[in-house]
Amino acid sequence: MKFHGGLRLRDHKQALSGQSIVDAPLPKRLLVSLRTNRGVEADAVVSVGDTVLKGQVIARSDDVMVSDVHAPSSGRVTSINKRPSAAPDAALAQVIEITTDGLDQWCEPLAMAGVSLPELMHQAGLMGMGGAGFPAHVKYGQGVETLIINGAECEPNIACDEALMLAQPERVIRGTELMMQAAGAEHGIIAIEDTLGGVGTALNEAMASMGVSGISVTQVPNIYPTGGEKQLIEVLTGLQVPVGRTPAVLGLLMQNVATAAAMADAHDVQRPLVDRIITVSGEAVAQPINVRALIGTPLSDLLSLAGVDSDAVDGLVIGGPMMGFAMPHADVGIDKTSNCLLALKRSSERPETAMPCIRCGDCVQVCPQELLPQQLFWYIQGEQWEKTRSHHVNDCIECGACAYVCPSEIKLVDYYRFAKAELRFLDYKQGQSSHSKSRFEAREARLERLKKERQAKRHAKTAQLKDRKAAKKEISDVLARIKKAKDENND
Ligand code: SF4
Ligand code: SF4
Numbered sequence: 001m002k003f004h005g006g007l008r009l010r011d012h013k014q015a016l017s018g019q020s021i022v023d024a025p026l027p028k029r030l031l032v033s034l035r036t037n038r039g040v041e042a043d044a045v046v047s048v049g050d051t052v053l054k055g056q057v058i059a060r061s062d063d064v065m066v067s068d069v070h071a072p073s074s075g076r077v078t079s080i081n082k083r084p085s086a087a088p089d090a091a092l093a094q095v096i097e098i099t100t101d102g103l104d105q106w107c108e109p110l111a112m113a114g115v116s117l118p119e120l121m122h123q124a125g126l127m128g129m130g131g132a133g134f135p136a137h138v139k140y141g142q143g144v145e146t147l148i149i150n151g152a153e154c155e156p157n158i159a160c161d162e163a164l165m166l167a168q169p170e171r172v173i174r175g176t177e178l179m180m181q182a183a184g185a186e187h188g189i190i191a192i193e194d195t196l197g198g199v200g201t202a203l204n205e206a207m208a209s210m211g212v213s214g215i216s217v218t219q220v221p222n223i224y225p226t227g228g229e230k231q232l233i234e235v236l237t238g239l240q241v242p243v244g245r246t247p248a249v250l251g252l253l254m255q256n257v258a259t260a261a262a263m264a265d266a267h268d269v270q271r272p273l274v275d276r277i278i279t280v281s282g283e284a285v286a287q288p289i290n291v292r293a294l295i296g297t298p299l300s301d302l303l304s305l306a307g308v309d310s311d312a313v314d315g316l317v318i319g320g321p322m323m324g325f326a327m328p329h330a331d332v333g334i335d336k337t338s339n340c341l342l343a344l345k346r347s348s349e350r351p352e353t354a355m356p357c358i359r360c361g362d363c364v365q366v367c368p369q370e371l372l373p374q375q376l377f378w379y380i381q382g383e384q385w386e387k388t389r390s391h392h393v394n395d396c397i398e399c400g401a402c403a404y405v406c407p408s409e410i411k412l413v414d415y416y417r418f419a420k421a422e423l424r425f426l427d428y429k430q431g432q433s434s435h436s437k438s439r440f441e442a443r444e445a446r447l448e449r450l451k452k453e454r455q456a457k458r459h460a461k462t463a464q465l466k467d468r469k470a471a472k473k474e475i476s477d478v479l480a481r482i483k484k485a486k487d488e489n490n491d
Contacts, residue, residue, distance in 0.1 A: 001238045003231045005366040006223040007401050009156050009322075011195070012281070015288050016159045021167055021277055022291045024305055026100055030072050030296030031333030033085035034059045035093030036133055042066045044096060050077045053107035055272050058096055067125040067135045071107075072274040072294035075100040086299075086318045086335045087133075088325050089417075095333065098296070109270030117182035117267070124266035125273045125336070130161075130227065130256035131319060133337040136263075144183040145251035148236065149176050149190040149260050151199070152220050152227040155320030158340040160277040161257045163290040165192065165199045168261060169206035175260030176215055178267050183253050188215035190257070191232055193222045224322065225399040229254050231368050243395060258339075278334060280306040282342035284313045293334060299341055300330035308343050315344035322400040355408040363402035363412065369395050373402035373412055380419045385426060393419045 034042045042059035052058060052071040059069035078099045085093035110123055118137040126136035130150055149172070153161045165172055172190070180188045192199050196219075203217045220226050220235050230241045232254070239250050247254055255263075262273045274295055281288035285306050293302060299318075303310045310330045317324035318338050334341070363373035371392055379387040396416045403412040 001235050002221070002223070003226075003234045003368050004370045005368045005401060006225065006231070007366055007404060008222070009154075009224050011222065012156045013159045013162070016163070016279065016281075016290060019163075019290065021163050022289050022305065024291050024293040024297060024301065026073060026102065026104055027294065027297050027301050028100060029078070029298070030075075030098045030100060030294060031083070031298055031331070032058065032069060032072065032096045032098065032296040033087065033093045033333060033335050034069055034096065035085050035087050035091060036066055036127070036135070039087075039091070040066050041094055042069050044080050044094065046077050046080075046096065048077050048080055051075070051101075052077060052098060053105055055110075055274060056107040058098075064138055065135055067122055067127055067137070068272070069096075070125055070272040070274055071098060072296050073098065073100045074103050074105040084328050084332050086325075086327070086332055086338045090318075090325060090327050090332065106271075110266060110272060112267075112270060117178060120266050121182070121263065123272070124262065126259055126262050126266065127273075127336055128256050129258035129262070129276060129336055129339070131323065131337050131339060132229075133335075136255060136259055139248075139253055139255070140182050141248060142184075143251055144185045144248065144253045146187040146189060146253075147176065147180045147183055147185040148232065148247075148252060148254040149179075149188065149257050150227060150229070150232060150254055151190055151192040151196075151257040152232060153339070154193060154222055154224045154227040155322050155340075156224075157281040157288070157342060158279050158320045159281075159288075160279045160290055160339050162192075162196055162199055163279075164258055164261060164277050165190075165196075166202050169199075169202040170210060171261040171264045172257055173203065173206050173210055173212055173215065174268065175263035177212060178263050179253075179255055179260055180214070185253065186214065189236060190215060190217045191220050191236060192217060193226070194219040195222050224401065225368055225397065228368060228397050228399060230397070243392065273336060276334070276336060276338070278302065278338050279340045280308075280343070281340060282317070283345040284308055284343035295336055296333035298330065299327060299332050299334065302334070302341055303330060303343060306343070313343045313345070315342075317342040317344060322404065323398055354410040357408055357410060360407060362405045362407065366401040366405050368399060368401065369397060371396060373416075376419070377410065377412055377415055380415045385419070385422055388419045389423055394423065396420070 040063055042061040044059045046058045053074045054071055056071045057068050058071050075098045079097040082092045083095045084090040118140040121137040128134040151161050151165055176188045200217050225231055226235055233247055234240055241247050265271045275292055277290055277292050279290050280302050285308055289306050300310050316327040318327055320340055357374055367373055376391055376393050393416055398413050400413050
């Protein structure tokens with residue numbers, strides 16, 4: 001099956017093929033962001049000056065959408081403050097800086113007794129490592145028939161998942177097994193690009209040697225963005241996830257391949273997620289590399305490892321060339337979703353300013369979500385937010401296919417991100433005002449109730465007084481009658 005639109009892009013991965021994963025040296029300092037991609041932050045549970053061990057919880061939250069954050073190595077907390085993070089738009093986030101002690105000493109393993117698999121995912125800090133950063137544990141509910149492991153990283157330059165599946169297929173298979181168990185899924189599918197023949201062989205051989213069944217490896221066409229959740233589901237099953245719903249309505253659950261490998265570590269060696277593989281690539285990198293680096297490793301360390309002089313770089317992007325985010329400088333730590341670091345040189349061909357839309361319709365042809373990108377652009381320019389909403393801007397997956405083909409070089413995705421933020425803000429304000437309205441109505445109802453209660457008390461008291469008066473009168477009448485009777489007897 002195929003989804004609507006999409007692009008065939010040059011993958012720029014040849015330079016990485018056949019290369020083994022490079023282990024990054026232990027950084028002198030780690031910059032661990034407490035922010036998730038959804039904008040929520042965990043709360044630090046350590047203070048400046050504290051010593052920490054590798055794997056120790058350093059931040060957590062009561063919010064179910066936030067997983068625990070762990071120290072990626074042992075050392076001392078040297079600062080906790082707001083600084084740019086590797087999250088979308090390099091958002092300012094609370095960042096814990098750890099000066100490492102060089103010992104890389106682990107704390108106690110994760111507690112397993114009486115802990116369910118989803119709870120273990122929560123405690124191990126597992127989240128979607130393909131870029132979305134959705135906490136893994138919240139996806140597990142009832143009715144999942146098939147678990148899909150997404151190994152289809154169709155964005156150019158990114159090859160970290162391919163490297164993982166080639167180097168450690170057993171970890172991926174084991175994690176898949178555990179996630180199927182957690183979801184109660186009968187089937188597992190590991191989806192890989194059709195250009196990754198060696199990966200399929202490695203995974204199938206690992207399954208055979210481990211005696212695992214119930215999991216199949218399926219190749220999908222290398223058309224961007226097949227790795228998107230809804231697109232991959234359509235390619236694999238022919239089914240479309242309804243607008244505003246999750247794959248669970250189709251009995252499906254999707255996790256990234258690196259998240260599956262992290263699940264195996266959490267369960268089998270009781271270790272939380274403290275490192276990941278990241279591709280370092282881009283025009284300024286002579287030899288791209290796949291690096292296993294601790295979460296929080298500064299971008300400058302990765303550039304040095306790839307032999308890149310950070311001062312000679314014209315731009316840094318976390319993520320791929322289509323969906324990545326520009327970073328302001330190299331003193332930013334990678335997070336669990338950082339799958340690629342691109343070091344760029346300025347292109348002399350690209351115009352700096354966009355031209356007006358010529359209504360060519362190219363963007364409509366390639367949109368995998370079947371949206372009307374130029375119409376959305378029109379509404380956003382006119383600040384027609386409700387029209388933007390009704391034309392489903394929130395379904396935009398920010399794949400950048402429309403901007404890629406736009407002959408006017410309009411940065412369409414920036415407009416959609418802005419519109420989504422604006423709608424979130426409007427919803428927030430609406431929520432605030434309905435909250436105030438319901439508080440006002442509750443207060444009015446309470447006052448009305450008190451008034452009625454007071455009135456009822458007053459009526460009861462008046463009735464009581466009347467009763468007392470009547471009783472008094474009755475007694476005095478009786479006494480008068482008795483006196484009269486006595487007087488008559490005496491006469
Ligand atoms: S591709 Fe660009 S120029 Fe063409 S319709 Fe879309 S926004 Fe307009
Ligand atoms: S960025 Fe959004 S609007 Fe543009 S092609 Fe992708 S999904 Fe469609």
